[in-house]
Amino acid sequence: MHHPFKVGFCFPKFLRRDKGESGTSHGVSVSEILAVRELDVDSGTKDDGRWQKMPQKSTEAYPYAFTVSYVERAWQHRWRCSDVTFHCLEGALCQQWVQTIREQLTALTSRPKHLLVYINPYGGKQQGERIYEQKVAPLFTLASISTHVIVTEHANHARDHLRTEAELKKYDGVVCVGGDGMFSEMVHGLVSRTQRDNGVDQNSPEEKLVPCTLRIGIIPAGSTDCICYATVGINDPVTSALHIIVGDAQAMDVCSVHHNNTFLRYSVSLLGYGFYGDVLADSERKRWMGPARYDFSGFKTFLTHHYYEGTVSFLPATDILGTPRDKTRCRAGCFICQHNGQLYSEDHQPLFLLPEYKGGWRVIRGKFLAINAASMSCACPRSPKGLSPAAHLADGTTDLILVRKCSRFNFLRHLLRHTSKYDQFDMTFVEVHRVRRFRFTPRYCQSDSELDLRENGKKLFSQICRDHPACSCSPAYSSWNCDGEILPHAAIEVGLVRIEGKILDENLLQSAQTGVKVHLPFGQRP
Ligand SMILES: CCCCCCCCCCCCC/C=C/[C@@H](O)[C@H](COP(=O)(O)O)NC(C)=O
Ligand SMILES: Nc1ncnc2c1ncn2[C@@H]1O[C@H](COP(=O)(O)OP(=O)(O)O)[C@@H](O)[C@H]1O
Ligand SMILES: [Ca+2]
Known part of the structure; x- marks a missing residue:
């Protein structure tokens, strides 16, 4: 046997495949082989029956066989397991192939056992x-x-x-x-x-x-x-x-979320206050509906149209090249893609180590319908491009999206743009910043007893909100949706974990x- 094993197997002509024409070669990269098993040709198959028996004439000519299961790329990022069976004339050769493939697979140390x-x-x-x-x-x-x-x-x-x-x-x-x-x-x-x-x-x-x-x-x-x-x-x-x-x-x-120097939670996808916090809080009570609860609660929350007053402070990521408005849609290996493949800046400083805090903190006060921090795109079947389509998976930043108070009609336009090709950030009441850290403080201080009640006695929560001085029609606080879990604290400090x-x-x-x-x-x- 010759040796192209490092990169892949190109099965040669002296093996015969049971799919397609006889004598064709079939290339499978070792890194995409899932398993190999020897077949007992006479009795059909040794194991799960997936192997299709060769027509009688051919099996007589090629009495030994092995099947390779490998990854096949199907449509839209879908992977499937495919089998290909090879037949050969000599038992020893067949065994040699099987053994060599097994050795190659064992040598792949990144695979879990x-x-x-x-x-x-x-x-x-x-x-x-x-x-x-x-x-x-x-x-x-x-x-x-x-x-x-x-x-x-x-x-x-x-x-x-x-x-x-x-x-x-x-x-x-x-x-x-x-x-x-x-x-x-x-x-x-x-x-x-x-x-x-x-x-x-x-x-x-x-x-x-x-x-x-x-x-x-x-x-x-x-x-x-x-x-x-x-x-x-x-x-x-x-x-x-x-x-x-x-x-x-x-x-x-991974973002860490703190409140008064106390650790609350980590977040890897969405941290959302206002709209997404309210949708989640409402939907938890409707779990019996299954995934449709989000549509129901989303619609209801949209109609209630609550806004929340507070101050957002953030530390913009000044040492990176990308922005949340980029047209890139990368979903993997993002650090490299973000720097166009370069690891070093023009003055040969490693880009990883450039000083982070060039610009200093920025502060924005206002009335917000939603405050969302997306550490990744947050793409999902509901929104295939996600909350922040150009967010990178591992660049040490999160995209902070601020949606200010606006009409229901405009908010709907913004929401619907998550499902279309139009830019959801290109609206006067929406801004987006790529940040290293941020903080949110609601306008009215949330007392510890209120927090306790929200954590322990959810029924009382709505009463407190109604009684709050902020506004007769809007409650003073929302809660944070932290990767789909409710955080009752309104005031939080968020930083990318180092x-x-x-x-x-x-x-x-x-x-x-x-x-x-x-x-x-x-x-x-x-
Ligand atoms: C009126 C038309 C509205 C269309 C809006 C489409 C925007 C959809 C953007 C969804 C972004 C979801 C971010 C993901 C959050 C998940 O962590 C969380 C929990 O997911 P899980 O239930 O644990 O799988 N799901 C929700 C809906 O909060
Ligand atoms: N056996 C269980 N019974 C009840 N809740 C559970 C159980 N196991 C996990 N959970 C909780 O269920 C919640 C929802 O889980 P998740 O897997 O995110 O489903 P979904 O996407 O439907 O929200 C999480 O808060 C998780 O902690
Ligand atoms: Ca990120």
Whole structure:
């Protein structure tokens, strides 16, 4: 056998494929091979019956065979598992092929071998378990990945298990089957555990965090699934499973949210106050509707048309080349794309290390219908281009979108532009800034007792709002939608989490400037 194994196999003519013409060669990159298995030609197939038996005449001529399962790119970012079977004359040759392919696969160190899987049976259309069993588990088995599966029993089960109990050393990655809320549980569990193990205090907004070594995979089974959509390009369990199997990775930005020097939460996709906070708060009470609750609550919130007064302060990202108004739509490996492939500025300074705080803080007071911080595009099936279409996945910034008070008609025009090709930022009452940090303070101070009530006694919340002095028709506070979870605090400070350790290394995809090393075992491949 000759040796093109590093880049891929080009199956030569002395092997015969059972699809297509005889004698054609078939190229499959090793990095996209999922599994190989030898077939017992006489008895048809050794395992799952996917192999189609050759016509009798050919099997006599080629009595030995093996099947290669590989990734096939289908339409719109969709990946599928395909099989191709090769037949040959000699048993020894056949075995040599199988063994060599297996050796090549074992040498791929980025592929996970042991995964810890958490299934949320309650998210989305409550199909998490079925999706995993029918679509994902067979692929993990095919790829010889061993799994430990936990079906969660309550909210924060997965987070707490990861934070305290899970024997993380045994695994190469964790996988969540659910929506953005489930992904958020993974991030919180893993990041908190890593900081605790390394003695880092999450309550200090200035503290540098230690990166987690485990990667997180998402099998979409939630309602919006925007983290999956914005990183993979589609919400499809099979595609995500295949990205996980081949060991794809994508770094992401993580925002830390604090209130009075107390850590509240991390956010990786949307932090939304006003419209998206109100939609979420209302929709939680309508979970029985499934994903349609967002349409219902969205419509209702749109009609109530509440605005909120307050002050937004932010630190613009001055050391980057891109803006939120760019026409780029990159979804992976963004740090590089943002600098047009360059890693160094004209004066040969590494772009990663340029001083961050050139411009200083800016302050904007006003009445806002929505304040959204999108650390990634937040693309999802509802809005395929997302809240901030040009946001990058791992550039250490978040796009702060301010929608000021305007008429219902104008707000509707703005919302509808999320679903069309028109620019949602090109409106007089909308502004967008790419920022490193920001802060929001509501006009009226929220007392601790109000916060307690909002956290513990949600029914009283509406009463308090109605009684508040701000305005007879608009409540004083909204809540923050933090990756689909409600944060009752109105006043928050947000910063991109900084990582400790070497910044520039060969594997740029895995070392963005400020993104915690939360790797998704997937991402669009070039
Ligand atoms: C009147 C026409 C309105 C069209 C508006 C379209 C804009 C849609 C933009 C959606 C951006 C969603 C950002 C994602 C947030 C998720 O983290 C969160 C939770 O997702 P999950 O339920 O956990 O999958 N979903 C929502 C709706 O807040
Ligand atoms: N077994 C469970 N029972 C109830 N809630 C759960 C369970 N497991 C996870 N959760 C919570 O369910 C919420 C929604 O989960 P998510 O997977 O994001 O689905 P969705 O996209 O439908 O919101 C999250 O807040 C998560 O913490
Ligand atoms: Ca970003």
